[in-house]
Amino acid sequence: MYLGDYIEIDREIRPFEFECSSVSTGTPFHARVDEDKRDLFLDTTWISEHPSACRFLRPSGERIVCTVHETSAPQCKFYRCVVFRVYSPERKFLGTVTGTLALHTDNLELQSVWEKGERLIPWDSPDAEDRIAAYLIENGYIPE
Numbered sequence: 001m002y003l004g005d006y007i008e009i010d011r012e013i014r015p016f017e018f019e020c021s022s023v024s025t026g027t028p029f030h031a032r033v034d035e036d037k038r039d040l041f042l043d044t045t046w047i048s049e050h051p052s053a054c055r056f057l058r059p060s061g062e063r064i065v066c067t068v069h070e071t072s073a074p075q076c077k078f079y080r081c082v083v084f085r086v087y088s089p090e091r092k093f094l095g096t097v098t099g100t101l102a103l104h105t106d107n108l109e110l111q112s113v114w115e116k117g118e119r120l121i122p123w124d125s126p127d128a129e130d131r132i133a134a135y136l137i138e139n140g141y142i143p144e
């Protein structure tokens with residue numbers, strides 16, 4: 001909500017694609033609005049009322065979502081406190097996964113599955129988040 005001063009849009013290079021920079025580090029990144037969030041992005045009502053918010057944030061139902069989730073800056077992934085929550089097949093809440101891809105849980109079974117996953121999935125690969133979510137699903141968990 002308050003990263004508007006840290007994520008700067010330098011220019012729009014084509015519809016839904018932007019050259020941006022992370023102000024704190026000066027790191028450039030290329031942001032593309034996720035295909036399934038383009039309608040949300042085009043509605044600028046909320047963002048024009050929140051000048052401190054990152055220009056890519058939009059409300060979606062009761063949540064506020066990043067519309068460039070797939071291409072957001074590495075710093076965003078680091079700062080995001082929760083990437084997804086993990087539930088049992090019975091939808092019991094078991095733990096959270098943070099932006100640095102760390103699991104927080106008291107559930108020993110999930111912890112053990114997670115540790116096995118750490119040996120199987122290269123944690124620094126660009127699609128690590130998707131692969132971890134797929135791995136959890138394969139093992140009967142629900143990441144959301």
Ligand code: SF4
Nearest residue numbers: 003054057066072076
């Ligand atoms: S995660 Fe998305 S909405 Fe949040 S600061 Fe980064 S680009 Fe902006």
